[in-house]
Amino acid sequence: xxxxxxxxxxxxxxxxxxxxxxxxxxxxxxxxxxxxxxxxxxxxxxxxxxxxxxxxxxxxxxxxxxxxxxxxxxxxxxxxxxxxxxxxxxxxxxxxxxxxxxxxxxxxxxxxxxxxxxxxxxxxxxxxxxxxxxxxxxxxxxxxxxxxxxxxxxxxxxxxxxxxxxxxxxxxxxxxxxxxxxxxxxxx
Amino acid sequence: xxxxxxxxxxxxxxxxxxxxxxxxxxxxxxxxxxxxxxxxxxxxxxxxxxxxxxxxxxxxxxxxxxxxxxxxxxxxxxxxxxxxxxxxxxxxxxxxxxxxxxxxxxxxxxxxxxxxxxxxxxxxxxxxxxxxxxxxxxxxxx
Numbered sequence: 001x002x003x004x005x006x007x008x009x010x011x012x013x014x015x016x017x018x019x020x021x022x023x024x025x026x027x028x029x030x031x032x033x034x035x036x037x038x039x040x041x042x043x044x045x046x047x048x049x050x051x052x053x054x055x056x057x058x059x060x061x062x063x064x065x066x067x068x069x070x071x072x073x074x075x076x077x078x079x080x081x082x083x084x085x086x087x088x089x090x091x092x093x094x095x096x097x098x099x100x101x102x103x104x105x106x107x108x109x110x111x112x113x114x115x116x117x118x119x120x121x122x123x124x125x126x127x128x129x130x131x132x133x134x135x136x137x138x139x140x141x142x143x144x145x146x147x148x149x150x151x152x153x154x155x156x157x158x159x160x161x162x163x164x165x166x167x168x169x170x171x172x173x174x175x176x177x178x179x180x181x182x183x184x185x186x187x188x
Numbered sequence: 189x190x191x192x193x194x195x196x197x198x199x200x201x202x203x204x205x206x207x208x209x210x211x212x213x214x215x216x217x218x219x220x221x222x223x224x225x226x227x228x229x230x231x232x233x234x235x236x237x238x239x240x241x242x243x244x245x246x247x248x249x250x251x252x253x254x255x256x257x258x259x260x261x262x263x264x265x266x267x268x269x270x271x272x273x274x275x276x277x278x279x280x281x282x283x284x285x286x287x288x289x290x291x292x293x294x295x296x297x298x299x300x301x302x303x304x305x306x307x308x309x310x311x312x313x314x315x316x317x318x319x320x321x322x323x324x325x326x327x328x329x330x
Contacts, residue, residue, distance in 0.1 A: 028286065035279045043274040057278050064282045125265050147239075148266040154239075173235050176259075184258050 009077070016078040020071055031068055038079055039064075041150055042086045048145035049090035049138075051130045059089040083160050087142065094138055125187065132182040136175055143171035144179070234259060 016037075022030040039060060046056035063085040067078075074081050133141050142161075146152045147168075154165040154172075161168070234255055236242035245256050305313075 029283075031286065032279060032283050035282055039274040039279060040272075043278070044269065044272050047272065048269065053275075057275065057281075060274065060278060061282050061285060065285055065287075068286050125261065129262070129265055148263075149269045151270050169239070172239075176235065176238065177231075179262070180255065180258060183262070184254065187258055187261050 012079070013077045017074075020074055020078065023068070023071055031064075031071075034067075034078065034082075035064055038082060042083065044150055045083070045145060046086055046090055048133070048149045049087075049141060050093060051134060055093060059086060059093060063089050080160055087161075090142075091138055128183055128186065129179075132179050135182065136178055140171050140175040140178065143168050144175035147172045231255065238263075 016034065019030050019033050023034075042063070043056055043060055046059045047053060050056055050059070063082060066085055067074075067082045133144070136144065143157065146157050146160075147154070152160075154168050157168050158165045230252070233242055233245050234252070237244050238259060245252070
């Protein structure tokens with residue numbers, strides 16, 4: 001699911017359709033080609049959205065099983081279709097987790113550090129970024145992850161999320177401003 | 189009281205009056221010359237830089253410089269996350285969890301799957317249909 005030219009995307013979609021035909025014909029092992037081809041960007045998406053490698057693995061597994069079970073229903077690009085399954089899986093997980101956990105409150109925010117000039121600790125930045133991402137609304141977090149972590153173009157994001165480039169730019173900009181407000185004091 | 193002669197030839201306002209500075213070549217007053225400013229890195233410019241639509245802001249000061257520095261650091265972290273790959277065991281775990289190959293229902297769409305009903309379900313459906321029929325006949329008889 002890398003940013004590719006439209007011609008490459010067509011060729012890739014055709015290759016995927018050929019594999020899907022083999023799986024539907026009973027060649028179950030051919031499905032592993034699709035898993036290897038698309039698992040990395042999907043795992044990164046799930047990891048960015050949930051912040052947990054274990055949960056990301058589970059969502060990836062459930063999504064590929066669901067994709068396998070409904071493989072005959074694929075219309076168009078397999079990568080876009082399986083991305084939507086993963087994205088919805090992440091949103092469902094986040095809905096459920098919010099019902100059972102307290103949200104990230106004001107006291108947890110990375111403000112009031114004793115020594116803001118101290119040397120940047122990379123692992124600290126990782127956890128602070130994760131915590132800050134969890135405070136964002138899901139749509140902003142999703143847009144930020146897709147743009148900054150997955151490195152997608154706005155056009156590709158618009159295609160995958162069925163929305164406009166302008167709307168996505170707005171979401172990414174708002175996410176950046178929110179993250180900067182949360183983290184700048186410590187890291188700028 | 190002495191008044192400046194604004195039409196006096198070879199004198200061009202305050203700059204000329206100060207003595208040391210001469211008018212620019214070509215006769216244009218100093219005040220009218222365009223002086224190129226250092227590019228101002230607004231937050232909009234930072235967004236365009238992060239979107240890959242503009243070069244990295246340079247010469248920023250104050251809050252803007254802090255923003256640029258912040259995003260440089262954050263980009264290092266997001267770049268690291270961009271290289272994250274799926275743990276190697278995940279693919280084999282998924283393959284092991286897929287429905288059995290003999291099961292045609294595994295990949296067939298719902299409208300192609302066989303309908304399987306237990307005897308109890310058939311009886312319940314028949315009773316339901318019979319009850320609905322009786323109710324409909326009573327309603328029509330009124």
